[in-house]
Amino acid sequence: xxxxxxxxxxxxxxxxxxxxxxxxxEYGTAGFRTKANLLEHVVYRMGLLAVIRSRVKNGRTxxxxxxxxxxxxxxxxxxxxxxxxxxxxxxxxxxxxRLANVSDNDLESTTAEIIKQxxxxxxxxxxxxxxxxxxxxxxxxxxxxxxGVIALKGxxxxxxxxxxxxxxxCVKCRNDNTYGTPTEEGYYEKxxxxxKNIRQKLSVWGDYDTTLYVDGANGVGGKKLNIIKKSLGGxxxxxxxxxxxxxxxxxxxxxxxxxxxxxxxxxxxxxAPFQRVASLDGDGDRLVYYYLNDTDKMNLxxxxxxATLLASYITELVTASEAQDIRLGLVxxxxxxxxSTAYITKHLKVPVTCVKTGVKHLHHAALSYDIGVYxxxxxxxxxxxxxxxxxxxxxxxxxxxxxxxxxxxxLLDFVDITNETVGDAIxxxxxxxxxxxxxxxxxxxxxxxxxxxxxxxLKVTVKDRNAIxxxxxxxxxxxxxxxxxxxxxxxxxxxxxxxxxxxxGTEDVVRVYAEADTQESADKLAAEVxxxxxxxxxxxxxxxxxPV
Ligand code: G16
Numbered sequence: 001x002x003x004x005x006x007x008x009x010x011x012x013x014x015x016x017x018x019x020x021x022x023x024x025x026e027y028g029t030a031g032f033r034t035k036a037n038l039l040e041h042v043v044y045r046m047g048l049l050a051v052i053r054s055r056v057k058n059g060r061t062x063x064x065x066x067x068x069x070x071x072x073x074x075x076x077x078x079x080x081x082x083x084x085x086x087x088x089x090x091x092x093x094x095x096x097x098r099l100a101n102v103s104d105n106d107l108e109s110t111t112a113e114i115i116k117q118x119x120x121x122x123x124x125x126x127x128x129x130x131x132x133x134x135x136x137x138x139x140x141x142x143x144x145x146x147x148g149v150i151a152l153k154g155x156x157x158x159x160x161x162x163x164x165x166x167x168x169x170c171v172k173c174r175n176d177n178t179y180g181t182p183t184e185e186g187y188y189e190k191x192x193x194x195x196k197n198i199r200q201k202l203s204v205w206g207d208y209d210t211t212l213y214v215d216g217a218n219g220v221g222g223k224k225l226n227i228i229k230k231s232l233g234g235x236x237x238x239x240x241x242x243x244x245x246x247x248x249x250x251x252x253x254x255x256x257x258x259x260x261x262x263x264x265x266x267x268x269x270x271x272a273p274f275q276r277v278a279s280l281d282g283d284g285d286r287l288v289y290y291y292l293n294d295t296d297k298m299n300l301x302x303x304x305x306x307a308t309l310l311a312s313y314i315t316e317l318v319t320a321s322e323a324q325d326i327r328l329g330l331v332x333x334x335x336x337x338x339x340s341t342a343y344i345t346k347h348l349k350v351p352v353t354c355v356k357t358g359v360k361h362l363h364h365a366a367l368s369y370d371i372g373v374y375x376x377x378x379x380x381x382x383x384x385x386x387x388x389x390x391x392x393x394x395x396x397x398x399x400x401x402x403x404x405x406x407x408x409x410x411l412l413d414f415v416d417i418t419n420e421t422v423g424d425a426i427x428x429x430x431x432x433x434x435x436x437x438x439x440x441x442x443x444x445x446x447x448x449x450x451x452x453x454x455x456x457x458l459k460v461t462v463k464d465r466n467a468i469x470x471x472x473x474x475x476x477x478x479x480x481x482x483x484x485x486x487x488x489x490x491x492x493x494x495x496x497x498x499x500x501x502x503x504x505g506t507e508d509v510v511r512v513y514a515e516a517d518t519q520e521s522a523d524k525l526a527a528e529v530x531x532x533x534x535x536x537x538x539x540x541x542x543x544x545x546x547p548v
Contacts, residue, residue, distance in 0.1 A: 005153075009048060010108045012151045017044035017144050019104050027093040029358040029505025031079025032100060033068050036137035042100045043078045043141045047128070047148015047156070048111055049099055050080055053092065054126035054154060056118050057083050063171035065164050066132035066141045067283040070257035070378075071506060073250045076137050078145065081129075085172030085421025087360035092118075111152075126154035129174065129182075131167035133283045134220050134244060159184070163220050163284030165424030172421045184224075187419075192228050194416030195430040199235040199437065201410060206440015211237045212433065213277040215266045217255025218248040221284025221425050228426070236433055241269040256281040256288045256379045256425070260302055261457050265292055276301075276443035278432075279379075280425040286379040287425035289432065291443040299447055304332070304340035306432055307375035308449060310383060312348055313435040314371060314414065320407035321396045326389050329369035331355060331362045334475045334500050335377040335457075335513055343450040354473045358505065359423050380423040383431075385415055410438075453496055455515035456526035463538040465503035465510050474502045486532045494521050499529045510537060523547045 013019070019041040025032055032042050043066065050062045063081025071077070080088040080096070088096070095114055102110045115122060128149045132138035142158060149156040159167060166187050173182035180190045204210060216222015222243045229238045242254045246268075251257065254266035259279045269277060273294040280287055289301035311330050318326050329351045330344055336354070344350050353368075355361040359380050366372025370389040375381030385393075393415070397408035417434065419427035436446060462468075469479040477484040477500070491497040491514075499514040510533050514526035530544035 006108045006111055009111050009151050010104065012147050013041065013044065013104045013107050016147060017041045025097070025100050027088075027096040027100070030069065030087075031065075031077050032096075033071060033075060033077035033506045035074055036068075036076035036135065036141070039076055039078065039141060040144050041104075044144040044148040045099045045107070046078050046080060046096065047145040047150075048152050049092075049096055049114070049148075050128040050145075051126040051149055051152040051154035052115055052118060052120045053080065053082075053088075054128060055120040055122060055124045059125045059127065061127040061129055061171055061174040063129045063131070063167050064145045065167045065283075066130070066138045066145065067164055068135070069133075069164065069283045069285060069506070070251055070255065070281045072252060073135060076135055076141060077506075078141065081168050081171045083171065083175045085168040086363055087422070090360065122152075126152070127174070128154050128156050129159060129167060129171050130156055131159040131162040131164070131170075133164070134161055134223070135250065161220055161223070163224055163424070163426065165285050165419050165422050165427065166224070168421040169419050169424075188228060188231070191417055191419065191427050191430065192231060194413045195434065196232070196235055198410060198413035198417065198434050201413070202434070202438050204437055207442035207445055208437050208440050209276075209442065210234070211239065211275070212429075213239045213269060213271075213275055214241065214429075215254055215259070215269050215277060215279040216240060216242045216244070217266075217280050217282050218242045218244045218250045218252070218268075219255070219280070219282035219284065221280035221282075224284065224426060242266065251282045255279060256286040259290055260288050260300065260378050263298055263300060265290065265298060271296075274442065274444055278429050281379070284425045285423050287428045287432075288379040289443060293444075299443070300452075301443060301446060302337075303375040303377045303379040303381055304337050304452075305446065305449070306379065306428060307332070307373050307381060308340060308344055308348065309435050309446065310431055311344065311350055311373045313438065314373070314383065314411070315348065315350065317407045317411040317414070318371070321393065321400065321404045321411060323389075323392050323396055323408070326370045326392060328371040328373070329353060329366070331365045331372060331374035333357050333362070333376050334473055334502075337377060337452045337455060338496065338498060338515060339450050339453050347450070354475075356474050357502065363422070375423075379425070379428075382420060382423050382428065383418050384420045385418075390415065453515045453517065454519040454522040455513065456519075456522045458512040458526050458530045458544065459504075459507070459509040460512060460530050460533045460537075460539055460544060461508070461541050462510055462533065463540055465508060467537050468501060468503045468510055468533075470500070470502050475500050477501055480536050483532060483536045486536065487529055490525060490528045490532065494525050497521070497525055499525055501529060501533050520547075
């Protein structure tokens with residue numbers, strides 16, 4: 001593409017998607033995320049970048065997802081998906097940030113510089129898949145994304161409203177047709193098909209109940225489960241709540257993030273004692289479970305619980321299949337409950353790696369295992385299987401002794417239920433239901449595996465959250481000076497006390513996490529650390545208060 005054809009990049013920007021804000025925006029934990037009205041030019045420019053990325057990848061398809069996932073309705077966001085369905089390569093995040101922030105006048109020259117820097121062959125074809133969540137601002141942003149793709153003569157394909165993981169899945173399938181068919185229907189066929197397959201091999205027994213209540217967070221995940229529900233027959237009876245009607249607002253007092261952080265049941269769900277409920281987030285990439293007991297006490301089964309459940313079942317199948325030389329490992333973040341890490345290492349005897357927040361970091365670390373189970377405590381995660389592991393399992397499924405074959409075949413179905421590209425609430429839900437069914441477990445019995453340490457998360461608003469720097473997988477704070485020393489002093493008196501702080505990459509806040517031996521202590525420690533952040537990192541608004 002000759003440089004003169006980059007004029008159209010400027011023309012589209014000036015006429016249709018001008019930069020209207022000077023607020024600096026950064027590619028964060030999961031792409032760009034802010035108030036929707038500040039994003040149109042950013043999304044248009046990411047359309048340009050997706051085309052350049054596709055050409056650098058020899059014309060392989062790149063994904064663009066318009067979503068702000070767990071954030072409330074006024075926010076929106078955009079993230080790029082690499083050809084294997086994984087998050088954008090981290091070295092490109094700085095390029096994305098640069099392109100998003102230049103003035104309209106500098107857009108043409110910056111685009112040319114980036115093309116040169118990454119050595120993109122602009123004569124190649126380029127393909128970009130675009131998906132969006134249910135926010136009312138998403139269609140306009142998806143149109144800006146498509147214009148960005150068109151401006152650099154790429155081919156956009158719009159998927160309309162899909163979950164984030166569906167878009168990741170379709171990108172992967174488009175670039176690797178052995179993985180599946182790159183359509184929403186193809187996704188259902190593979191993932192739901194494998195679930196139905198495995199359920200026919202397992203008898204429903206013990207305390208397992210085929211009824212599952214679901215909190216759809218008033219987002220896209222619940223809507224898609226409503227489609228899937230009809231094809232499930234008697235295998236699983238889904239009772240769906242918070243599907244977006246009746247005035248329910250996206251992620252507001254409902255959904256996985258609300259349930260995990262507030263440790264409260266969502267609004268909009270009819271509860272029955274001990275009935276397990278699956279709670280999704282707004283774009284269907286996170287999942288937590290919970291149940292209320294007969295005194296309405298909340299019992300949370302979060303990402304740590306899902307990880308341990310899946311890892312122990314996979315270990316059981318690998319052992320039963322007598323597969324040799326398959327190394328399984330688990331990846332967590334600093335938010336993982338201390339009790340879960342102890343259970344995984346001491347009881348399951350599975351190695352654990354701790355990395356920074358953000359599925360991109362977890363996914364990367366999980367690749368170092370033959371089977372990598374990665375989950376954030378907030379319910380974002382999946383399982384990835386190396387080609388080597390899949391090959392070994394397939395061979396046993398064909399050639400092993402009857403008992404080995406049976407275990408290996410179950411494992412192959414389990415692999416097919418898994419969306420290996422990224423954390424996926426729908427795929428994870430079917431994985432969890434498979435294990436609960438195979439083991440005859442109720443939610444209450446699932447919870448008995450270990451006792452969580454009580455914990456609390458808080459948010460503190462500061463002038464500039466990037467004044468906080470961290471190291472050691474975000475467990476230690478290196479700036480502002482003195483804050484870590486203060487946190488250490490605050491933690492010291494608490495039995496099983498642990499606390500850390502980090503700037504959020506999706507919201508304009510500093511996150512505070514604390515755990516201790518009692519809920520009262522965890523709440524108090526979190527509040528004390530929040531006060532220290534407020535005082536030492538330039539807090540704004542109301543000073544956090546201690547619990548009374
Ligand atoms: C995104 C990321 C997650 C991360 C979460 C919160 O989730 O994909 O990996 O845990 O943001 O990140 P932070 O604490 O930096 O705000 P989602 O579901 O919002 O896309």
